[in-house]
Amino acid sequence: MGGRSGSVLVLTNPFDVTADVVLRALAERRVPVVRLDPGTDLHAGASLTAAYRTGGRRGILRTADRDLDLLAVRSVWVRRASPYEGPSELGGQERRFAASQALWGAGGILASLPAAHYVNHPWANRAAENKPAQLAAAQRFGFPVPDTVITNSADEAREFVAAQDFGAVYKPLWNTPYAVDGRPHAVWVREVDPADITGAVSACPHLFQAKVPKAFDVRVTAVGDRLFGVRIDSPDLDWRRRQDRMACTPIDVPEQVARPIAAYLAELRLVYGAFDFAVTASGAWYFLECNPNGQWAWQPAETTDAIAHALADQLQKGP
Known part of the structure; x- marks a missing residue:
């Protein structure tokens, strides 16, 4: 498959084995790739610079083994980069300040490459x-959608759950990190009964949905x-x-x-x-x-391989 010159920039953590599947496909095609985990690499020797002036701009990413002209990047794959948390040697408000500046500074630069094809653009992600936006979009385009209520009212939640012929489920609105006794704990979709719903619902909006x-x-x-x-x-x-x-x-x-x-x-x-x-x-x-930005490498081998090559096609072709 043909494609324009320029590197593919992959934003992900070093332990992302799903990304490795696509990177192997790009290597077979001799497509140059730069892998960056900006939340950590910019504290470990990498540097990022962008300059803007009337009528022009420039940008450079320097890593241990190469310099990358940001204006020549053909595609950016936004995968699973580490969060911007600031340098570990800082503490308190200094680290929080550094983390927020990195998010808006480095994150803004990497989201604003003028000639790049994003898969997907981080702001679109x-x-x-x-x-709620997903459900609204699904309705607009004609998907059947399970009856759903998002509420912080225990009474509204109980009434909704009791009215479902096949039962109801609870699912979190966001996969917020959660721990029990200091150990990571996943919050799965689970069935819910009206008797399960207490006044604790008032602490934040909860999503309840008819069981399909x-x-x-x-x-x-x-x-x-x-x-x-x-x-x-x-x-x-x-x-x-x-x-x-x-x-x-x-x-x-x-x-x-x-x-x-x-x-x-x-x-x-x-x-x-x-x-x-x-x-x-x-x-x-x-x-x-x-x-x-869902995972996909857990699927049957032929499906995983086909998805990897479809992603490689997108990244190779550029905009």
């Missing part, structure tokens, strides 16, 4: 991670106009909880689902999206969510 009487789940990974569907059969309500117990098989994506996926991606300015659906016995595909 952040907007598309908002679950599903026959199976489907993950559709979208890369540009290419769709990769996988049927997921799991004994768990939330298949992510015990992935060793689920079975995945490729599945065709029907046209009535493919069309709104394309519209959704265009509306939210996404090149990549990981769509989750609950499919009923009658064949209705209920939209659950779209993770604009």
Whole structure:
């Protein structure tokens, strides 16, 4: 496949094995790649400079082994970079100040490369991670959506949950880091009963959703106009909880689902999206969510390989 000159800039942490799959594909094509974890590398010898003046600009990223002209970057893959937390040798407000300046400074530079193709642009990613916005977009484009209420009223929540014929579930609005006794603890989608709902709901908005009487789940990974569907059969309500117990098989994506996926991606300015659906016995595909930066390398080998090459195509071609 042809493509323009210039490097691909990959923003991710050093332990991202999913990124490695795509980087191998780019290496086979002899596409130059620079990998950067700005939240940590800029405290470990790397430097980033951008200069702006009337009629021109320049930008340079210097790492241990090369200098990268930021104006010549063909594509930026925004993967799983570490958060901007500031240098570890600082403490208190100094570290918080440094972290916020890095987010708005380095993050702003890397999000503003004029000739680059972003997969996805970080600002589009952040907007598309908002679950209320996801549900609103899904409605606009004709996806069936489970009845949902987001509320901090315990009375509203109880009334909603009690009215659902097939039961209801609770899911977090954001995957906030959470620990129990100092150990990381995942908050999974779980069934909820009206009696479970207490006044503690008033502390923040909670998302409650009608339970879909599903026959199976489907993950559709979208890369540009290419769709990769996988049927997921799991004994768990939330298949992510015990992935060793689920079975995945490729599945065709029907046209009535493919069309709104394309519209959704265009509306939210996404090149990549990981769509989750609950499919009923009658064949209705209920939209659950779209993770604009979802993992995909856990899928069957042929699907994982196809997604990796589709991403490599996007990054190689540039804008």
